[in-house]
Amino acid sequence: MEPVDGGQAGQEPVIGWRVWALANNRLYSTGKNAFWRPGENVAECLVGRNHDVPAPSCHCGFWAKHDPVSAMELAARVEYGQRMGSGFTVLDPYRTVAVGLVLGYGAIAVHGGEGYRAGLARVVCIFADAPETLVTEKANLRRTVADTYGVPCITLDAAISIGFLQELGVRRQAVEQVRTWIEAGRPLADAPRPPTSDIPIRGRGNQGEVIELTRRESQIARLVTQGLTNVEISHSIYMGSRTVDFHLYRLFEKTGTRNRGGLAFWVTKHDG
Numbered sequence: 001m002e003p004v005d006g007g008q009a010g011q012e013p014v015i016g017w018r019v020w021a022l023a024n025n026r027l028y029s030t031g032k033n034a035f036w037r038p039g040e041n042v043a044e045c046l047v048g049r050n051h052d053v054p055a056p057s058c059h060c061g062f063w064a065k066h067d068p069v070s071a072m073e074l075a076a077r078v079e080y081g082q083r084m085g086s087g088f089t090v091l092d093p094y095r096t097v098a099v100g101l102v103l104g105y106g107a108i109a110v111h112g113g114e115g116y117r118a119g120l121a122r123v124v125c126i127f128a129d130a131p132e133t134l135v136t137e138k139a140n141l142r143r144t145v146a147d148t149y150g151v152p153c154i155t156l157d158a159a160i161s162i163g164f165l166q167e168l169g170v171r172r173q174a175v176e177q178v179r180t181w182i183e184a185g186r187p188l189a190d191a192p193r194p195p196t197s198d199i200p201i202r203g204r205g206n207q208g209e210v211i212e213l214t215r216r217e218s219q220i221a222r223l224v225t226q227g228l229t230n231v232e233i234s235h236s237i238y239m240g241s242r243t244v245d246f247h248l249y250r251l252f253e254k255t256g257t258r259n260r261g262g263l264a265f266w267v268t269k270h271d272g
Contacts, residue, residue, distance in 0.1 A: 013105040014116055015169040016064020017071035022096045025148050030078045038149045041121050054109040054117045061117030064102050068178050072131035075099050098142050099130035129155045133241045185243035203270025211254055220247050225264040
């Protein structure tokens with residue numbers, strides 16, 4: 001089948017980044033309640049018309065992204081419940097998602113830097129730690145799903161270090177983007193953030209010096225007073241848990257406290 005709608009002949013199969021919702025050890029599309037099967041998946045027209053997919057006049061077909069970080073941001077929005085359109089439904093009550101790679105072939109419609117859609121697609125791997133840093137419960141769930149689909153489940157760090165991404169055909173530019181994103185603490189700038197006070201906390205240290213926390217430090221400090229763990233904090237503000245650890249270390253230093261209880265007392269005393 002020839003590519004259509006901007007597709008390029010001789011460019012298949014095409015590798016791409018994909019986001020799924022997880023339920024009952026299965027992968028589901030986030031845009032509609034469509035089950036992804038192990039092995040080959042055949043796209044159907046979304047409105048039931050009888051034509052090859054993808055077609056020039058609609059968005060039928062399996063979507064994949066060229067940009068890995070935009071896939072991570074989409075995964076964060078889905079996992080934390082932001083609606084992605086009228087058809088968006090998350091089937092799993094815990095909103096667990098998975099980011100992985102798919103191969104598209106058959107009819108391919110390429111959309112510049114955004115990604116591509118294809119008439120045929122199959123899952124080739126799932127990442128144990130995407131979009132967030134490794135959380136044991138979710139990683140175990142993703143591994144179970146990967147076993148069901150007969151594909152590897154690997155961390156992004158490992159996928160880069162052993163050349164797995166390159167072996168699958170991920171572009172060097174995308175590999176470097178993932179590497180840089182991880183080294184920066186996995187920032188999700190475009191992901192939704194919960195409403196928080198924009199007023200930094202200002203108080204005094206043990207020696208009477210004035211201490212002013214940054215807005216991010218204030219946000220994390222307030223969450224500590226609510227009893228959230230580091231992992232829960234990282235989930236609530238879409239930040240890597242290692243970055244949360246670093247901010248807590250700086251908070252203990254700044255406020256002259258030694259533990260979470262001491263920090264919570266300091267915040268309660270000086271906040272507002």
